[in-house]
Amino acid sequence: MTSSTERKRALLIGNGINQLDQEQSVSWGDLLHRLKNRFGIQVDLNNPFKPFPLGFEEMLHRKRSNVEFLRELKNLKRAIRRNIEEQLSGKDGFNEYHQKVMRQGYTDILTTNYDYALQKSVMPDFLEQKKKLALNKQESKFSLKRAYTLPEANCRVWHIHGELSDSRNLKDTERYYHEESIMIGYEHYASYLEKIQDNYKGKPGSRNPKNQGLLTRVKNGTTGRFWTDILFTHNVDIVGQGLDFSENHLWWLLNQRANLIRQQTEDSSFQIDNEIRFYFPVLPKAEITDKDDLEEIIKQRNAVDKARGIGEVLEAFMVVPKPIVCESYVGFYEKVMG
Numbered sequence: 001m002t003s004s005t006e007r008k009r010a011l012l013i014g015n016g017i018n019q020l021d022q023e024q025s026v027s028w029g030d031l032l033h034r035l036k037n038r039f040g041i042q043v044d045l046n047n048p049f050k051p052f053p054l055g056f057e058e059m060l061h062r063k064r065s066n067v068e069f070l071r072e073l074k075n076l077k078r079a080i081r082r083n084i085e086e087q088l089s090g091k092d093g094f095n096e097y098h099q100k101v102m103r104q105g106y107t108d109i110l111t112t113n114y115d116y117a118l119q120k121s122v123m124p125d126f127l128e129q130k131k132k133l134a135l136n137k138q139e140s141k142f143s144l145k146r147a148y149t150l151p152e153a154n155c156r157v158w159h160i161h162g163e164l165s166d167s168r169n170l171k172d173t174e175r176y177y178h179e180e181s182i183m184i185g186y187e188h189y190a191s192y193l194e195k196i197q198d199n200y201k202g203k204p205g206s207r208n209p210k211n212q213g214l215l216t217r218v219k220n221g222t223t224g225r226f227w228t229d230i231l232f233t234h235n236v237d238i239v240g241q242g243l244d245f246s247e248n249h250l251w252w253l254l255n256q257r258a259n260l261i262r263q264q265t266e267d268s269s270f271q272i273d274n275e276i277r278f279y280f281p282v283l284p285k286a287e288i289t290d291k292d293d294l295e296e297i298i299k300q301r302n303a304v305d306k307a308r309g310i311g312e313v314l315e316a317f318m319v320v321p322k323p324i325v326c327e328s329y330v331g332f333y334e335k336v337m338g
Contacts, residue, residue: 113159
Protein backbone atom coordinates (compact mmCIF):
# COMPACT_ATOMS: atom_id res chain seq x y z
CA MET A 1 0.00 0.00 0.00
CA THR A 2 1.37 3.39 -0.98
CA SER A 3 1.07 6.20 1.54
CA SER A 4 -0.04 9.54 0.12
CA THR A 5 2.21 11.57 2.40
CA GLU A 6 5.82 11.80 3.42
CA ARG A 7 4.63 13.74 6.44
CA LYS A 8 6.00 16.99 5.13
CA ARG A 9 4.47 20.06 6.73
CA ALA A 10 2.81 22.90 4.89
CA LEU A 11 1.10 26.12 5.88
CA LEU A 12 -1.86 27.87 4.28
CA ILE A 13 -1.83 31.47 5.44
CA GLY A 14 -4.02 34.43 4.60
CA ASN A 15 -4.24 38.14 5.20
CA GLY A 16 -4.63 37.88 8.98
CA ILE A 17 -0.88 38.11 9.51
CA ASN A 18 -0.71 41.35 7.51
CA GLN A 19 -3.29 43.01 9.72
CA LEU A 20 -1.06 42.70 12.81
CA ASP A 21 1.10 45.62 11.66
CA GLN A 22 -0.40 47.61 8.82
CA GLU A 23 2.57 49.95 8.78
CA GLN A 24 4.62 47.09 7.35
CA SER A 25 1.98 45.19 5.42
CA VAL A 26 -1.38 45.63 3.74
CA SER A 27 -4.92 44.54 4.61
CA TRP A 28 -6.93 43.69 1.49
CA GLY A 29 -10.04 45.25 2.98
CA ASP A 30 -8.16 48.52 3.42
CA LEU A 31 -6.75 48.11 -0.08
CA LEU A 32 -10.24 48.05 -1.61
CA HIS A 33 -11.16 51.15 0.39
CA ARG A 34 -8.04 52.87 -0.94
CA LEU A 35 -9.07 52.02 -4.51
CA LYS A 36 -12.58 53.22 -3.81
CA ASN A 37 -11.33 56.57 -2.51
CA ARG A 38 -8.61 56.95 -5.11
CA PHE A 39 -11.05 56.64 -8.02
CA GLY A 40 -14.11 58.11 -6.28
CA ILE A 41 -16.19 54.96 -6.74
CA GLN A 42 -19.57 54.91 -5.01
CA VAL A 43 -19.70 51.44 -3.47
CA ASP A 44 -20.54 50.08 0.00
CA LEU A 45 -17.64 47.89 1.15
CA ASN A 46 -18.77 47.69 4.79
CA ASN A 47 -21.67 45.31 4.19
CA PRO A 48 -20.61 41.99 5.81
CA PHE A 49 -22.78 40.03 3.37
CA LYS A 50 -20.93 41.38 0.31
CA PRO A 51 -17.85 39.20 -0.41
CA PHE A 52 -14.74 41.11 -1.50
CA PRO A 53 -14.55 39.38 -4.93
CA LEU A 54 -18.04 40.64 -5.79
CA GLY A 55 -17.31 44.01 -4.19
CA PHE A 56 -14.35 44.36 -6.55
CA GLU A 57 -16.50 43.48 -9.57
CA GLU A 58 -19.02 46.08 -8.43
CA MET A 59 -16.25 48.66 -8.25
CA LEU A 60 -15.09 47.71 -11.73
CA HIS A 61 -18.57 48.25 -13.17
CA ARG A 62 -19.26 51.44 -11.22
CA LYS A 63 -15.93 53.10 -12.02
CA ARG A 64 -16.75 55.96 -14.38
CA SER A 65 -14.59 55.51 -17.42
CA ASN A 66 -14.81 55.14 -21.16
CA VAL A 67 -12.01 52.59 -21.15
CA GLU A 68 -13.01 49.13 -22.34
CA PHE A 69 -13.61 46.48 -19.69
CA LEU A 70 -10.35 44.49 -19.89
CA ARG A 71 -8.23 47.63 -19.98
CA GLU A 72 -10.12 48.95 -16.96
CA LEU A 73 -9.41 45.69 -15.14
CA LYS A 74 -5.72 46.06 -15.95
CA ASN A 75 -5.74 49.64 -14.66
CA LEU A 76 -7.28 48.60 -11.36
CA LYS A 77 -4.81 45.75 -10.85
CA ARG A 78 -1.93 48.10 -11.58
CA ALA A 79 -3.43 50.51 -9.07
CA ILE A 80 -3.40 47.71 -6.49
CA ARG A 81 0.31 47.24 -7.04
CA ARG A 82 1.00 50.98 -6.87
CA ASN A 83 -1.00 51.38 -3.66
CA ILE A 84 0.88 48.58 -1.95
CA GLU A 85 4.27 49.77 -3.13
CA GLU A 86 3.50 53.35 -2.06
CA GLN A 87 2.41 52.22 1.40
CA LEU A 88 5.53 50.08 1.88
CA SER A 89 7.99 52.52 0.35
CA GLY A 90 11.02 52.98 2.61
CA LYS A 91 9.85 50.23 5.00
CA ASP A 92 10.91 46.64 5.59
CA GLY A 93 7.60 45.38 4.22
CA PHE A 94 7.18 42.60 6.79
CA ASN A 95 6.56 42.21 10.50
CA GLU A 96 8.03 39.95 13.17
CA TYR A 97 5.29 37.38 12.65
CA HIS A 98 6.27 36.87 9.03
CA GLN A 99 9.73 36.02 10.36
CA LYS A 100 8.27 33.63 12.93
CA VAL A 101 6.29 31.85 10.21
CA MET A 102 9.43 31.29 8.20
CA ARG A 103 11.15 29.68 11.20
CA GLN A 104 8.47 27.02 11.76
CA GLY A 105 10.07 24.39 9.52
CA TYR A 106 7.38 24.24 6.82
CA THR A 107 8.57 22.85 3.51
CA ASP A 108 5.81 24.67 1.63
CA ILE A 109 3.89 27.83 2.45
CA LEU A 110 0.72 28.62 0.49
CA THR A 111 -0.27 32.27 0.76
CA THR A 112 -3.29 34.07 -0.60
CA ASN A 113 -1.41 37.38 -0.24
CA TYR A 114 -0.02 39.16 -3.29
CA ASP A 115 2.93 40.77 -1.52
CA TYR A 116 6.37 39.37 -0.74
CA ALA A 117 6.45 39.94 3.01
CA LEU A 118 7.21 36.28 3.79
CA GLN A 119 10.13 36.18 1.35
CA LYS A 120 11.55 39.54 2.42
CA SER A 121 11.43 38.56 6.08
CA VAL A 122 14.25 36.04 5.47
CA MET A 123 15.78 37.56 2.35
CA PRO A 124 15.83 41.40 2.32
CA ASP A 125 17.10 41.47 -1.29
CA PHE A 126 14.39 39.08 -2.50
CA LEU A 127 13.05 41.46 -5.14
CA GLU A 128 16.49 41.65 -6.76
CA GLN A 129 16.77 37.83 -6.75
CA LYS A 130 13.11 37.18 -7.57
CA LYS A 131 13.37 35.94 -11.16
CA LYS A 132 16.22 33.60 -10.30
CA LEU A 133 14.19 32.01 -7.47
CA ALA A 134 10.94 31.58 -9.44
CA LEU A 135 9.91 27.96 -10.02
CA ASN A 136 7.71 28.86 -12.96
CA LYS A 137 7.79 31.81 -15.34
CA GLN A 138 5.06 30.80 -17.78
CA GLU A 139 1.82 31.45 -15.89
CA SER A 140 0.08 34.74 -16.58
CA LYS A 141 -3.46 34.87 -15.19
CA PHE A 142 -3.63 31.71 -13.10
CA SER A 143 -1.43 30.50 -10.25
CA LEU A 144 -1.23 26.72 -10.03
CA LYS A 145 2.59 26.71 -10.22
CA ARG A 146 3.47 30.20 -8.95
CA ALA A 147 6.16 29.59 -6.34
CA TYR A 148 9.59 30.74 -5.17
CA THR A 149 12.31 28.60 -3.65
CA LEU A 150 13.98 30.17 -0.62
CA PRO A 151 17.25 28.43 0.33
CA GLU A 152 17.52 30.63 3.45
CA ALA A 153 14.36 29.06 4.88
CA ASN A 154 14.56 25.70 3.08
CA CYS A 155 11.02 26.11 1.80
CA ARG A 156 8.88 27.17 -1.11
CA VAL A 157 6.39 30.04 -0.97
CA TRP A 158 3.42 29.63 -3.31
CA HIS A 159 1.28 32.63 -4.29
CA ILE A 160 -1.99 30.80 -4.92
CA HIS A 161 -3.96 34.04 -5.52
CA GLY A 162 -1.36 35.68 -7.69
CA GLU A 163 1.34 38.24 -6.95
CA LEU A 164 2.10 41.93 -7.39
CA SER A 165 4.38 41.37 -10.36
CA ASP A 166 5.09 38.03 -12.00
CA SER A 167 8.50 36.85 -13.13
CA ARG A 168 7.82 36.37 -16.81
CA ASN A 169 10.53 37.58 -19.15
CA LEU A 170 8.41 39.94 -21.19
CA LYS A 171 7.71 43.61 -21.48
CA ASP A 172 4.33 45.08 -20.62
CA THR A 173 2.17 45.51 -23.69
CA GLU A 174 -1.46 46.26 -24.42
CA ARG A 175 -2.18 42.53 -24.02
CA TYR A 176 0.36 41.40 -21.39
CA TYR A 177 1.03 42.94 -18.01
CA HIS A 178 2.82 41.67 -14.92
CA GLU A 179 -0.05 42.29 -12.47
CA GLU A 180 -2.47 40.05 -14.37
CA SER A 181 -2.30 37.19 -11.83
CA ILE A 182 -3.72 39.32 -8.99
CA MET A 183 -6.92 37.44 -8.13
CA ILE A 184 -9.43 39.75 -6.56
CA GLY A 185 -12.57 39.67 -8.73
CA TYR A 186 -15.36 37.09 -8.89
CA GLU A 187 -14.74 36.32 -12.57
CA HIS A 188 -11.14 35.42 -11.79
CA TYR A 189 -12.23 33.18 -8.90
CA ALA A 190 -14.72 31.33 -11.11
CA SER A 191 -12.34 30.72 -14.01
CA TYR A 192 -9.59 29.69 -11.55
CA LEU A 193 -11.85 27.00 -10.14
CA GLU A 194 -12.42 25.67 -13.66
CA LYS A 195 -8.64 25.58 -14.21
CA ILE A 196 -8.15 23.72 -10.92
CA GLN A 197 -10.84 21.18 -11.84
CA ASP A 198 -9.14 20.51 -15.19
CA ASN A 199 -5.82 20.07 -13.41
CA TYR A 200 -7.41 17.70 -10.90
CA LYS A 201 -8.86 15.52 -13.67
CA GLY A 202 -5.84 15.68 -15.98
CA LYS A 203 -5.82 14.61 -19.62
CA PRO A 204 -7.15 11.04 -20.00
CA GLY A 205 -4.56 8.57 -21.29
CA SER A 206 -1.61 10.93 -20.97
CA ARG A 207 1.66 9.45 -19.69
CA ASN A 208 3.30 12.82 -19.29
CA PRO A 209 3.36 13.56 -15.51
CA LYS A 210 2.49 17.23 -16.05
CA ASN A 211 -0.71 16.22 -17.86
CA GLN A 212 -1.84 13.55 -15.41
CA GLY A 213 -4.61 14.11 -12.89
CA LEU A 214 -3.95 14.84 -9.24
CA LEU A 215 -4.80 11.33 -8.02
CA THR A 216 -2.47 9.76 -10.58
CA ARG A 217 0.29 12.13 -9.50
CA VAL A 218 -0.26 11.22 -5.83
CA LYS A 219 -0.37 7.49 -6.60
CA ASN A 220 2.80 7.60 -8.73
CA GLY A 221 4.68 9.94 -6.41
CA THR A 222 5.04 12.63 -9.09
CA THR A 223 3.53 15.49 -7.12
CA GLY A 224 5.20 18.82 -6.48
CA ARG A 225 4.54 20.83 -9.63
CA PHE A 226 1.19 22.25 -8.42
CA TRP A 227 0.16 23.72 -5.06
CA THR A 228 -3.13 21.80 -5.17
CA ASP A 229 -1.24 18.53 -4.60
CA ILE A 230 -0.07 19.74 -1.20
CA LEU A 231 -3.58 19.57 0.29
CA PHE A 232 -3.51 15.83 -0.42
CA THR A 233 0.10 14.99 0.46
CA HIS A 234 1.27 17.20 3.35
CA ASN A 235 0.11 17.81 6.90
CA VAL A 236 -1.32 21.29 6.49
CA ASP A 237 -1.87 24.02 9.08
CA ILE A 238 -4.34 26.78 8.15
CA VAL A 239 -3.63 30.04 9.99
CA GLY A 240 -4.88 33.58 9.44
CA GLN A 241 -7.11 32.41 6.61
CA GLY A 242 -10.79 32.93 7.33
CA LEU A 243 -11.85 30.49 4.58
CA ASP A 244 -14.74 32.68 3.54
CA PHE A 245 -17.33 30.77 1.53
CA SER A 246 -16.37 32.89 -1.50
CA GLU A 247 -13.09 30.93 -1.60
CA ASN A 248 -14.83 28.39 -3.83
CA HIS A 249 -11.60 26.81 -5.16
CA LEU A 250 -10.34 25.97 -1.66
CA TRP A 251 -13.70 24.60 -0.56
CA TRP A 252 -13.91 22.48 -3.73
CA LEU A 253 -10.51 20.92 -3.09
CA LEU A 254 -11.28 20.24 0.58
CA ASN A 255 -14.56 18.64 -0.46
CA GLN A 256 -12.80 16.43 -3.01
CA ARG A 257 -10.30 15.32 -0.39
CA ALA A 258 -13.11 14.49 2.06
CA ASN A 259 -14.90 12.44 -0.61
CA LEU A 260 -11.74 10.44 -1.32
CA ILE A 261 -11.19 9.70 2.36
CA ARG A 262 -14.78 8.50 2.76
CA GLN A 263 -14.55 6.24 -0.29
CA GLN A 264 -11.17 4.64 0.35
CA THR A 265 -10.80 1.23 1.96
CA GLU A 266 -7.87 -0.73 3.38
CA ASP A 267 -7.45 -2.32 -0.05
CA SER A 268 -7.18 1.03 -1.84
CA SER A 269 -4.04 1.35 -3.95
CA PHE A 270 -3.07 4.41 -1.96
CA GLN A 271 -4.36 6.28 1.05
CA ILE A 272 -5.15 9.96 1.59
CA ASP A 273 -3.91 10.03 5.16
CA ASN A 274 -2.59 13.56 5.68
CA GLU A 275 -4.04 15.85 8.35
CA ILE A 276 -5.32 19.38 7.81
CA ARG A 277 -5.72 21.58 10.89
CA PHE A 278 -7.62 24.86 11.00
CA TYR A 279 -6.37 27.25 13.70
CA PHE A 280 -8.68 30.05 14.77
CA PRO A 281 -8.76 32.50 17.70
CA VAL A 282 -11.35 32.34 20.47
CA LEU A 283 -11.48 35.91 21.72
CA PRO A 284 -13.26 37.31 24.80
CA LYS A 285 -16.82 38.36 24.10
CA ALA A 286 -17.09 42.10 23.65
CA GLU A 287 -19.27 43.76 26.25
CA ILE A 288 -22.32 45.45 24.84
CA THR A 289 -23.08 48.80 26.48
CA ASP A 290 -25.95 51.20 26.07
CA LYS A 291 -23.76 53.29 23.78
CA ASP A 292 -23.37 50.49 21.28
CA ASP A 293 -25.91 50.72 18.50
CA LEU A 294 -28.03 47.92 17.10
CA GLU A 295 -26.00 47.76 13.90
CA GLU A 296 -22.81 46.86 15.79
CA ILE A 297 -24.62 44.17 17.82
CA ILE A 298 -26.02 42.61 14.64
CA LYS A 299 -22.59 42.74 12.96
CA GLN A 300 -21.02 40.90 15.89
CA ARG A 301 -23.71 38.22 15.93
CA ASN A 302 -23.43 37.72 12.16
CA ALA A 303 -19.67 37.22 12.48
CA VAL A 304 -20.17 34.59 15.19
CA ASP A 305 -22.80 32.75 13.14
CA LYS A 306 -20.57 32.81 10.06
CA ALA A 307 -17.55 31.48 11.96
CA ARG A 308 -19.66 28.70 13.46
CA GLY A 309 -20.97 27.75 10.00
CA ILE A 310 -17.46 27.60 8.55
CA GLY A 311 -16.28 25.46 11.44
CA GLU A 312 -19.17 23.02 11.07
CA VAL A 313 -18.53 22.51 7.36
CA LEU A 314 -14.80 22.11 7.89
CA GLU A 315 -15.37 19.36 10.47
CA ALA A 316 -17.61 17.53 8.01
CA PHE A 317 -14.82 17.92 5.43
CA MET A 318 -12.42 16.15 7.81
CA VAL A 319 -10.44 19.23 8.72
CA VAL A 320 -9.39 19.29 12.37
CA PRO A 321 -10.49 22.48 14.20
CA LYS A 322 -7.87 23.98 16.53
CA PRO A 323 -9.43 26.73 18.68
CA ILE A 324 -6.88 28.97 20.39
CA VAL A 325 -8.14 30.84 23.45
CA CYS A 326 -6.45 34.25 23.50
CA GLU A 327 -6.98 37.88 24.40
CA SER A 328 -6.17 39.36 20.97
CA TYR A 329 -5.14 38.49 17.43
CA VAL A 330 -1.53 39.19 18.36
CA GLY A 331 -1.90 36.74 21.22
CA PHE A 332 -3.30 34.19 18.76
CA TYR A 333 -0.18 34.34 16.59
CA GLU A 334 2.06 34.26 19.63
CA LYS A 335 0.47 30.99 20.74
CA VAL A 336 0.40 29.40 17.28
CA MET A 337 3.85 30.46 16.12
CA GLY A 338 5.62 30.60 19.48
